Amino acid sequence: MKNNNEKRPTGEKKRAAGRNAGIATPRFAAVMASQAVGLLGMEILQFVLPLHLLNLTGSGALYGGVVAAGFVPYTLLAPVGGVIADRTRKRGVMVAVGAALAAAMAACLPLAGTAAVVPATVVVLMLAFAAQALEQPCVQSAIPHLVVPAEVERAVALVNQVGMVTGIGGPVVGGLAFGFFGLAPIVIVCVACFAASAVVAALFVRVPYEPPIRTAGAVATARADLAEALAFLRSSPLMWRTILGATLVNLFGSSFFNVCSPYSVVATSYLQMKSPGTLVGKVMALALMLANFATPLGQLGYGVALGLVSAWAIALLAAGATAVVAAWLANAARA
Helix, strand or coil, rough: CCHHHHHHHHHHHHHHHHHHCCCCHHHHHHHHHHHHHHHHHHHHHHHHHHHHHHHCCHHHHHHHHHHHHHHHHHHHHHHHHHHHHHHHCCCHHHHHHHHHHHHHHHHHHHHHCCCHHHHHHHHHHHHHHHHHHHHHHHHHHHHHHHCCCCHHHHHHHHHHHHHHHHHHHHHHHHHHHHHCCCHHHHHHHHHHHHHHHHHHHHHHCCCCCCCCCCCCHHHHHHHHHHHHHHHHHHHHHHHHHHCCCHHHHHHHHHHHHHHHHHHHHHHHHHHHHHHCCCHCCCCCCCHHHHHHHHHHHHHHHHHHHHHHCHHHHHHHHHHHCCCCCCCCHHHHHHH
16 A cells, blocks of 8 residues: 555655746746836836927926926825725726727827827826726735745746836937937837727736725725724734835835936936047947946845845945935036
């Protein structure tokens, strides 16, 4: 008679193989594909439209105000997006968001050269941020339904990496294309990205869904859902501290780069104008080489540091380094 324990390794191997293949499911790949093209269009939109407005008006205050106005619906609708994510079909939200953004960008193009460009830019940006507030909770909450539990953390990391790649690549692609070809091709690219995102979601995204029980109206249900979420967070002070930390990083870090990065464009123009005609290519090549080398080097350094010291210590170091660079640039400008 065989020992039952002899069968255990075989079963463990099968479960391990299932875990390794659990993230490579067609449903998860469809969500990733829809997110990738949609976020690429979103990043291009959020970078180029305010930059176009900055070029037209030359007003940094107006630029910052327009970008800030876009965040208002995101802030207000984020809790609503969480409720919708748990109570509706996630695929439907993704399709609706892509279709709405494609239509909004197409409608914005005829207004680009008119006096209505400012309100049109504000409206489109607000719509884009509102769309993110509704869609992102759906994507994040869909992940546990698309991969095995052991692969959830890895899947979340991949989704976030897609966001990081598009967050870096979108402004670069959008800025270069805008500088060479103007606004119209950018709008067409964004429309294509949003339409492709909606089509991929409609055809391939499949997220298991069981309609939750609702015993009250929509407003009362949303209020009860949010109250339940707040009660859960109150039981975990560490989670509250994590949320507050992310909020402060966005307040002092992300906002700075979002608003000031178009002026990194100004620095590039300065290098081009001040370099002799025979050296422009070489000067720009060196500038791009050093700037591009700094990004992976910094990422590697932060990754190593996180394994050695606390995150708050790394944040203090980054803040101190930023202050030193700012002081150095200020002294150079006065010289």
